[in-house]
Amino acid sequence: MTDNTPAELSAAAPARPRGRHWMILLTFLIFVVGPTALTAWYMWERAADRYVSIAGFSVRTEESSSAIESLVGLSGLSGSSSSDTDILYDFIQSQELVREVDAELDLRSIWSSADPDLDPIFAYHPPGTIEDLTKYWRRMVKVYNVGSTGLLELRVQAFTPQEAQRIAQMAYDQSSEMINELSAIAREDSTRYARDELDAAVERLKTAREAITQFRNRTQIVNPEASIQSQMGILSSLQSDLANTLIDLDLLLQTSRESDPRVIQAQQRIEAIETRIADERTKLGLGSTNGVATEAQDNDTDAFADLIGEYERLIVDQTFAEQSYTAALAAYDSSLAQGRRQSRYLAAHVRPTLAESSVHPERIKITSLVALFAFLSWGILTLAAYALRDRR
Secondary structure, eight states, rough: OOOOHHHHTTTSSSOOOOOOHHHHHHHHIIIHHHHHHHHHHHHHHTOOOEEEEEEEEEEEEEEEOOHHHHTTTTTOOEEEOOHHHHHHHHTTHHHHHHHHHHHHHHHHHTSEEESSOOOOOTTTOOOHHHHHHHHHHHHHHHEEEEEEEEEEEEEEEEESHHHHHHHHHHHHHHHHHHHHHHHHHHHHHHHHHHHHHHHHHHHHHHHHHHHHHHHHHHHHOOOOOHHHHHHHHHHHHHHHHHHHHHHHHHHHHHSTTTTSHHHHHHHHHHHHHHHHHHHHHHTTTTTOSOOOHHHHHHHHHHHHHHHHHHHHEEEHHHHHHHHHHHOOOOOOOOHHHHHHHEEEEEEEEEEEOOOOOOSSOOOOOOOHHHHHHHHHHHHHHHHHHHHHHHHO
């Protein structure tokens, strides 16, 4: 058995770095230190400060209750419309709004105030198309829907606090105008059908009244019902006279002969009254008393019975037209009142703010993220290289 002396132990060679260690250090400098240093240099030396203006608003709908609802204890409540909020959310990111704000404020000049050659990553490169401007707008203008409350928060970035506030105010004004247009369209839609019904009812009523006027001009009778009542009164009077005359004739025949002048006169009176009764019945369209139609009745085309039937039909048409007009007018007035009671508007709970210090770019955060992801990438690549080396 051989013993190791202290002299033999001290003869072991010291550990020295090998080539692969220098390669790992080199890759660390290239993939981690280099990108991090380049990012830090760009963030602090080239990237321009950006200021943020914040605005908060929501779409509100005020509904005023009617008097009946007030009596039963119901009151108008203020609420927000989720559908309107979704519409507004899309509108703020739309090309239409970008075009309107650019026409008013010249967004290309505002966002290119930071030299694109000095800051090519964050500055806008003019002139660009409207699609390029819309794409950059969505980078600089962020809108957030706060949960299910219907509240929207707008964050606008620019290279000066004043420009950021101007863009935010313009976006708010244009959004408010768009909501007002939606309200006007909704009111118009709610009253269009009622107004069409009212116009149709007015035309129907005019036609019915014109038909009655033409009937009166043709027949020269204002009210056939009043005229027939008068004719019925005459017929009743003639029938009463006929009955009295028949009684007088019977009394005369009991004491006198048929050749008596009084009897002859009574018979002539009876014939005259019967003729008159037949004529009056013909005028009324009732036919003759013995069931045989007279020549006058055959030729009479304007019998009162026919006139009454025609007049009643016209009156029914006019009554229905008047009722339809009244209902249509009430529906139209109710539609107008409903449109006046409901008011949709854009309410700002946070006016566009004026920043005092820059928030973007977030230099420390961006640099730290670059360093983190660079280190993770380098570590993964290094582990993969060692794994391949060990498998050989």
